[in-house]
Amino acid sequence: MIVRLLAVLTASVISGTVFAEEVKLAVTTSFENSGLSDVLLPAIREDTGIDVQLLVVGTGQALRLGEAGDVDAILVHSRAAEEAFVAGGYGTHRREIMYNDFVFVGPIDDPAAVGIATSAADALQKIGEEKPAFVSRGDDSGTHKKELSLWRAAGLDAGSFTGWYREVGAGMGASLNTASGLNAYILADRASWLNFGNKGDLVLLYSGDPALFNQYAYLPVNPQKHPHVQNDLVAQLETWLTGERAVELINGYTIAGEALFTFNAVPK
Amino acid sequence: MVTSILPLVLENTSVRRRGKRLIGPVDYALAPEGLTIIIGPNGSGKTTLLRVMHGVERISEGRVRWAVPDEHAQHHQAYVFQTPIMLRRSVGDNLRYPLHLVKTPRAETEAAVSDWLERIDLQDRMKLQATRLSGGEKQRLALARALIRRPQVLFLDEPCANLDGASTRAIEALLSDALAAGTRIVMTTHDLGQARRLASDAVFMLHGKIGASGPAPQFFDAPESAELGAFLRGDIVA
Amino acid sequence: MNDIYEGLAAAFWLVMTLDADLIEISLRSLQVSLTALVIASAIALPLGTLLAIRRFRYRRLTISLLNALMGLPPVVVGLIVYILLSRSGPFGVLGLLFTPTAMIIAQVIIITPLIASITHQAMRELWAEYHDLLISLNTSGRQRITTLILDGRRNLLTASLAGFGRAIGEVGAIMIVGGNIDNATRVLTTAIALETGRGDFALALALGFVLIALAIGVNIAIHWLSRTEREGRW
Numbered sequence: 206m207i208v209r210l211l212a213v214l215t216a217s218v219i220s221g222t223v224f225a226e227e228v229k230l231a232v233t234t235s236f237e238n239s240g241l242s243d244v245l246l247p248a249i250r251e252d253t254g255i256d257v258q259l260l261v262v263g264t265g266q267a268l269r270l271g272e273a274g275d276v277d278a279i280l281v282h283s284r285a286a287e288e289a290f291v292a293g294g295y296g297t298h299r300r301e302i303m304y305n306d307f308v309f310v311g312p313i314d315d316p317a318a319v320g321i322a323t324s325a326a327d328a329l330q331k332i333g334e335e336k337p338a339f340v341s342r343g344d345d346s347g348t349h350k351k352e353l354s355l356w357r358a359a360g361l362d363a364g365s366f367t368g369w370y371r372e373v374g375a376g377m378g379a380s381l382n383t384a385s386g387l388n389a390y391i392l393a394d395r396a397s398w399l400n401f402g403n404k405g406d407l408v409l410l411y412s413g414d415p416a417l418f419n420q421y422a423y424l425p426v427n428p429q430k431h432p433h434v435q436n437d438l439v440a441q442l443e444t445w446l447t448g449e450r451a452v453e454l455i456n457g458y459t460i461a462g463e464a465l466f467t468f469n470a471v472p473k
Numbered sequence: 474m475v476t477s478i479l480p481l482v483l484e485n486t487s488v489r490r491r492g493k494r495l496i497g498p499v500d501y502a503l504a505p506e507g508l509t510i511i512i513g514p515n516g517s518g519k520t521t522l523l524r525v526m527h528g529v530e531r532i533s534e535g536r537v538r539w540a541v542p543d544e545h546a547q548h549h550q551a552y553v554f555q556t557p558i559m560l561r562r563s564v565g566d567n568l569r570y571p572l573h574l575v576k577t578p579r580a581e582t583e584a585a586v587s588d589w590l591e592r593i594d595l596q597d598r599m600k601l602q603a604t605r606l607s608g609g610e611k612q613r614l615a616l617a618r619a620l621i622r623r624p625q626v627l628f629l630d631e632p633c634a635n636l637d638g639a640s641t642r643a644i645e646a647l648l649s650d651a652l653a654a655g656t657r658i659v660m661t662t663h664d665l666g667q668a669r670r671l672a673s674d675a676v677f678m679l680h681g682k683i684g685a686s687g688p689a690p691q692f693f694d695a696p697e698s699a700e701l702g703a704f705l706r707g708d709i710v711a
Numbered sequence: 712m713n714d715i716y717e718g719l720a721a722a723f724w725l726v727m728t729l730d731a732d733l734i735e736i737s738l739r740s741l742q743v744s745l746t747a748l749v750i751a752s753a754i755a756l757p758l759g760t761l762l763a764i765r766r767f768r769y770r771r772l773t774i775s776l777l778n779a780l781m782g783l784p785p786v787v788v789g790l791i792v793y794i795l796l797s798r799s800g801p802f803g804v805l806g807l808l809f810t811p812t813a814m815i816i817a818q819v820i821i822i823t824p825l826i827a828s829i830t831h832q833a834m835r836e837l838w839a840e841y842h843d844l845l846i847s848l849n850t851s852g853r854q855r856i857t858t859l860i861l862d863g864r865r866n867l868l869t870a871s872l873a874g875f876g877r878a879i880g881e882v883g884a885i886m887i888v889g890g891n892i893d894n895a896t897r898v899l900t901t902a903i904a905l906e907t908g909r910g911d912f913a914l915a916l917a918l919g920f921v922l923i924a925l926a927i928g929v930n931i932a933i934h935w936l937s938r939t940e941r942e943g944r945w
Contacts, residue, residue, distance in 0.1 A: 229809060229892075238909055246893075260809060260890040261905075274798035275808050378908025385910070403910030431798055433806065529846050547849045558844040561837075561862040570858075571848055 227256040228438045229276040231267035233347055234376040236280060236421065239305070239396025239465055241458050248454060253445055255438055263346030263376065271295055271424065274431030278439045282421045283347035296424040302446055303455050303466045304420045307351060308398055308412040310381075311337070311390035315410055319390065325414040329359040336369045338389035342380050343372025351419065352392045358416065381407075394419055399460040420469075447472065478539045478546040478625050479505040479657060481526060486535035487681075488521055495521045496681040498535060503626075508648070508658040510668045510689075513678030514710050519661040520555070520630050522678060526659065527552050527628050548575075551619035555631040557611040564606065565590070565599040567614055571622050589617040592647065609640025616647055620656070627651060629660035633667060645671065665705065669693055677701045679710065718916025725917055733918075737925060740898040743811050743885070744878040745929075747818035751878075752871045755823045759830025759870070760859055763838050765852075774831065780824035785817075789884030792817045796888065809890040814898070817884040822874035829873055833866030834859055868937060872930055879926055899925070 236242060237259060246257050260270060264281040271279045272295045280302070281287060290296050309319050309328050317335035322328035332339055333356075341363070342349035356363040363370065373383050377397040384391040385405040393401075398409060423443055428436040445451060447470040455468040480502055487497020496518035503509065503526065511519045524530035525537060527550055539546035551571075560567050568589055572582045590596040593613040598606070603614060612632055619627060629648075633641040641664075648671065652658055662668050668675060675692045677685040677700075685692065685701045696702040704710045725733045762774060794800050796808040796816075807813045837859055845855050860867065882900035889896035891905060899922045906915035 227895075234908070256894075258809070258890075258892040258895050260892060262890075272799075274803070376908050378905075378910055382907070382910055401910040403912060433798065527847065529843065552843075552847040554843055554847075558841065560841070560844075560858075574848060574850055574854055 231260045231270045231276040231279040235394040237261040265345035277434045307417040312388045319410040326359040340384040340391040343374045396465045484536045489533040507673035510672035510675045511661040517678040518681040549625040551624040553629040557615035559603040626657045717913035722917035722920040751823040755826035759827040763834035786883035789887035813888040814885040818878045826874040829870035
């Protein structure tokens with residue numbers, strides 16, 4: 206009996222998957238949730254033969270993964286942190302690829318009147334005055350950092366908020382779920398918002414201020430720090446991401462008829 | 474023929490547990506032949522004495538000596554517990570088990586198993602799970618399992634407690650056969666009728682000590698102590 | 712309620728159409744958890760049995776430790792394995808982080824104490840039952856262990872299946888050490904977490920139903936293979 210059991214168990218255990226050319230790329234949840242990766246990854250594999258393995262994490266963790274050498278490159282959106290990453294010698298350089306934008310989402314009855322705001326700062330000031338429930342990512346991600354910098358730009362200190370300001374410490378999707386449950390305001394990237402399936406009574410209330418633009422940059426991990434990284438493949442990937450096929454796919458990606466990303470890589 | 478492991482001699486033997494003396498000091502010699510019955514009131518140390526003889530109870534003082542080294546003696550004894558311990562296996566596998574332990578050849582094992590199944594009248598139950606047998610059947614199986622390695626000495630602890638008359642008769646018949654085949658038997662019992670039917674000699678335990686002992690007829694008909702006399706009459710002996 | 716209905720419908724549809732992604736992640740779930748189960752059982756079953764019948768110096772301590780480890784939060788296990796396997800960690804050179812192997816390691820650590828502890832409990836009872844007989848029959852230590860493992864196999868199976876249930880339903884640790892990489896380390900539970908994050912409750916629920924079905928299926932299969940039901944003897 207035991208022998209038979211073990212035989213069956215062992216037979217069911219298939220050996221681990223090993224691919225010839227794989228690159229581990231840490232990306233932010235907002236990028237993955239947008240669905241753009243589903244379009245780009247097959248094209249990359251087709252054109253270059255590279256199998257890009259995405260680690261979907263917050264910007265903070267993505268940078269940590271790069272520092273530890275656990276990924277080959279990162280694609281994130283938090284300029285100050287990225288520059289510190291390169292300055293610290295963890296990345297070889299920072300290459301801007303594309304941007305999308307953040308939007309203010311909130312309950313349809315809009316108690317804080319964010320819908321008639323004139324700028325991002327104005328929208329946040331209205332929220333800060335009315336103090337409706339507001340969900341913050343609170344996970345040190347790029348979106349979270351962006352939100353904090355927007356509060357500062359609006360002359361408010363997010364650290365002093367109490368009660369109505371909920372830091373959930375979760376990814377974009379989970380935070381949107383929380384906002385939907387609480388019928389709260391939240392800052393989200395447009396892609397995640399459009400792809401989000403559990404909107405409930407939430408609607409998009411404000412967008413368009415250039416302050417809400419969200420620049421994505423590609424940072425190869427420094428092979429001098431971590432000799433095992435796939436530097437050649439990473440360079441090949443960068444060439445592809447800044448090339449013609451990428452322009453076409455990134456600019457042409459739409460959800461519900463809306464373009465999400467704008468390609469802005471500068472050719473070398 | 475293998476050399477006899479008997480006689481067994483207990484010298485000044487006692488067993489203490491948690492500061493309490495369970496038996497002892499006991500001096501006793503188990504003669505090479507016959508069927509010895511151990512009787513006595515509850516808590517008098519019958520079972521402990523039996524376990525000491527079998528070597529499964531740690532002794533606190535004294536000595537327990539077989540005619541041969543212990544290692545050797547252990548291979549030629551068997552023990553039947555008051556509540557039969559059934560392995561969670563089939564009836565047949567319960568019988569095979571002691572033989573497997575000593576690496577008996579397969580053909581020999583199977584022959585012995587079918588022989589014993591017939592003797593204990595369980596030939597049609599060979600594949601049944603042993604734990605599903607009735608109380609009497611379990612005790613017969615336990616007895617067969619004890620005898621299947623042809624022990625020189627067989628110990629039984631109240632083998633017929635909780636059994637009905639028919640089952641008791643079956644057990645006693647098996648014991649008589651074993652005795653006739655030369656097996657030395659030592660058993661405890663509560664059943665004075667059974668003691669009289671089976672004993673060739675007897676031991677009376679009282680307060681952890683041997684209160685009386687000797688060949689059967691005198692032991693029962695002319696009790697050597699007042700307590701034994703009272704016990705045999707059915708009085709409560711404290 | 713509507714979500715549950717949609718989830719059931721989506722699950723039915725995914726299974727009926729033999730969705731390629733679903734099959735892939737289901738197989739990976741099975742591969743990871745069954746491998747972890749085999750390894751953990753190979754360690755925990757003899758260990759639990761040994762703890763039940765051997766008296767050694769640090770036995771009590773070992774048992775307490777096992778019971779404590781049983782309650783270890785998977786996330787903590789995940790984090791520790793992550794730090795150990797990270798390129799900057801002590802085992803970084805092996806390059807195991809974000810591979811199925813890393814997930815197996817984490818699951819082995821999570822379920823070994825559980826299996827060992829249940830084994831110990833069950834074996835202690837069986838040993839109490841068999842003790843006198845096995846001593847009387849003059850068995851060797853090896854024979855005792857073999858007998859207990861053989862006759863207690865149903866309890867051991869239960870212990871292993873409990874471990875399997877915990878392994879296949881676990882998400883915290885394997886999310887951290889596996890990274891939920893599509894086509895590489897995504898399994899049912901991490902996919903459920905992902906779809907929940909996307910707000911696609913129907914798909915998340917569908918995957919949940921598939922997970923439950925898989926867990927039940929494996930249980931039934933293992934019981935059937937060991938013929939416990941047919942012989943009905945336990």
